Amino acid sequence: MVDAVGDGVDAGRIGQRVWIYGATLDRPRGTAAEFTVVPAERAVPLPDQAGFELGASLGVPALTAYRALTVAEDGPRRLRPGALDGAVVLVAGGAGAVGHAAIQLARWAGATVISTVSGPEKARLASAAGAHHVVHYREGDPAAAIREIAPGGVDLIVEVALGANLDLDLAVLRTQGTIATYANNGDVPVRLDVRQNNMLNTRFQFLVLYTISNDVVTAGAEDVTAALADGALPVGEAHGLPLHRYPLADAAEAHRALENGATGKVLLTLAAE
Incomplete structure (x- = not known):
């Protein structure tokens, strides 16, 4: 107040x-x-x-989530109901503060929301936040599970652990899709296959609020x-x-x-x- x-x-x-x-x-x-x-x-x-x-x-978590959802080249610059109609958004770490806000804002804006989580308890939280689909990335074939939900690929990925998740991200991202990354939890080095990303026309958007x-x-x-x-x-x-x-x-x-x-x-x- x-x-x-x-x-x-x-x-x-x-x-x-x-x-x-x-x-x-x-x-x-x-x-x-x-x-x-x-x-x-x-x-x-x-x-x-x-x-x-x-x-x-x-x-900062809510605004970081907002920023991640508004940086795609062919996506909206502002969020409102309907702004993400038809889009498929993958939120990595949907049980975290930024991931939670990203799920809620993406759903409010009309996207189909998929979240990846590490276990059952975090799956429950991501579902409670509003994710339409939750995928356990430590079980089975998470890329196949995501591709079954989004056969054409994911439009936008909100990423918290780029180094650890990059292989999965690139396996499910559509051509000319965007990976918006705000952290690298786990500090796994990020190694890019240039040819693979050239062919995908991947857009990487690194973001932090303090310099925009x-x-x-x-x-x-x-x-x-x-x-x-x-x-x-x-x-x-x-x-x-x-x-x-x-x-x-x-x-x-x-x-x-x-x-x-x-x-x-x-x-x-x-x-x-």
């Missing part, structure tokens, strides 16, 4: 419910605090029907908020993103949970005044 505003910012925003992003970008402090200071555009009005826990679960234009991020925040208003981004165990709550005094323990790979979203709670 907005407690105060600086010069040049509408004083009417005081008391406004907001979700924020990029609190640590070029700033001395982040959100592990009772108060933080951010540029006005990074404090986005929170729809009335969205609670604070939902707002706190968005931030403010206009692109602001547009993403607007579209994520529209999805919020439509009820498309629920969180919690029942919706595929378990919430792990820690009081602010236990911030160090919350960080340890993150470092230990907690599945879901780690939130810090503040005592009500």
Whole structure:
């Protein structure tokens, strides 16, 4: 909630419910605090029907997912219902924070969503998030399973572990498809077969929010908020993103949970005044 505003910012925003992003970008402090200071555009009005826990679960993961879904050469630059009609989107790691948001945003925009996961529990979470199809990449022939769902190939892959998953990605990607990668979990080196990718006309889009234009991020925040208003981004165990709550005094323990790979979203709670 907005407690105060600086010069040049509408004083009417005081008391406004907001979700924020990029609190640590070029700033001395982040959100592990009772108060933080951010540029006005990074404090986005929170729809009335969205609670604070939902707002706190968005931030960089939701915007990263948005960015991944809007970088294909022949895809949309903005998301809205129908923007991805007819597209098949593969989300690697659908039980993670970015993967969860990518599943929800892609489905909201009309895509058929496939998610790859490592086991039954994460399969349950990806399904709860809204994935139409879930494939266990450690079982059987995941490429054949995905090709059965999408015989023409996948249009767009949202990738969290490019080095580990590249062979699978290229086995299921359609010609002129896009792999949007925001991480390389596992740190497996990425080795490209140039001829294979030439023949596929593969588009690789590496992405991070901090080096793209403010206009692109602001547009993403607007579209994520529209999805919020439509009820498309629920969180919690029942919706595929378990919430792990820690009081602010236990911030160090919350960080340890993150470092230990907690599945879901780690939130810090503040005592009500």
